[in-house]
Amino acid sequence: MNIIRQWRTLHIIKHHPLPYFLWREVTKGLPLVQCRSIKERARLRLLSTLFLHKKTFTGAGGLTISNEMAITIASQACIPILHLGLNSYDGWVEIILYPGAFEVKRNITDENGIVHRQTSGLSGESWQRGPVIFSWQDIKRDSDHVMKGHQVVIHEFAHKLDMLSGRANGMPPLHPDMSLNDWSITLNEAWHHLKDNLIAHRPTYLNSYAATNPAEFFAVLSEFFFTAPDSLKSHRPKLYAQLAAYYRQQPSTPKNID
Numbered sequence: 001m002n003i004i005r006q007w008r009t010l011h012i013i014k015h016h017p018l019p020y021f022l023w024r025e026v027t028k029g030l031p032l033v034q035c036r037s038i039k040e041r042a043r044l045r046l047l048s049t050l051f052l053h054k055k056t057f058t059g060a061g062g063l064t065i066s067n068e069m070a071i072t073i074a075s076q077a078c079i080p081i082l083h084l085g086l087n088s089y090d091g092w093v094e095i096i097l098y099p100g101a102f103e104v105k106r107n108i109t110d111e112n113g114i115v116h117r118q119t120s121g122l123s124g125e126s127w128q129r130g131p132v133i134f135s136w137q138d139i140k141r142d143s144d145h146v147m148k149g150h151q152v153v154i155h156e157f158a159h160k161l162d163m164l165s166g167r168a169n170g171m172p173p174l175h176p177d178m179s180l181n182d183w184s185i186t187l188n189e190a191w192h193h194l195k196d197n198l199i200a201h202r203p204t205y206l207n208s209y210a211a212t213n214p215a216e217f218f219a220v221l222s223e224f225f226f227t228a229p230d231s232l233k234s235h236r237p238k239l240y241a242q243l244a245a246y247y248r249q250q251p252s253t254p255k256n257i258d
């Protein structure tokens, strides 16, 4: 970190920390934050303070951003980077929040080359070097009560980490002590295994959305890693090991998960 940046960071932490009562009020209802140790929660508050200074929040569809909304997003967005650092979220600044699912219109080309205009309702979306867009309704649902493998904030920010290596392709920049080969083989095998099971109508451990492409596989896998780490570790130990090495942490399982 260069000197100016380091000074600014220290200045923000010292003079503009997130007030503790506000932090406590919002995060006491977030199982993903509460399952962390005291030390980790202190680090999360610090990272969230810096996150809130660096990022801008824009309400869309008539939504006014409240402290609850900003802290709910910041505190959970900082869980994946707890041991990676806030620089992992460099290169973009804006978070756009809609009250509910937002409509996206896209052109889809089918197997016959015919282009269809498709409209879909989304709960979250990450743009390369651009904003992260969310539905507050979906964030609230996933944040108040942890469902195994479902956490829209973790999902979209996992895409942001993935995009650090260029376009999202399920391969974020790995650490020097990690093997590119081990990562590719482990995630590829698991992705093909999931697709085979879905085609054969066999039950699958991971949510079927993970089969969409390698980028979605990494994002859904990250949701599992942070919402149900013990389950992932016992059912898919190799996948768990790769994610623990990448995120540089071994999360605890939140209480009362579905």
Ligand SMILES: [Zn+2]
Residues within 6 Å of the ligand: 155, 159, 215, 216, 219
């Ligand atoms: Zn996604």
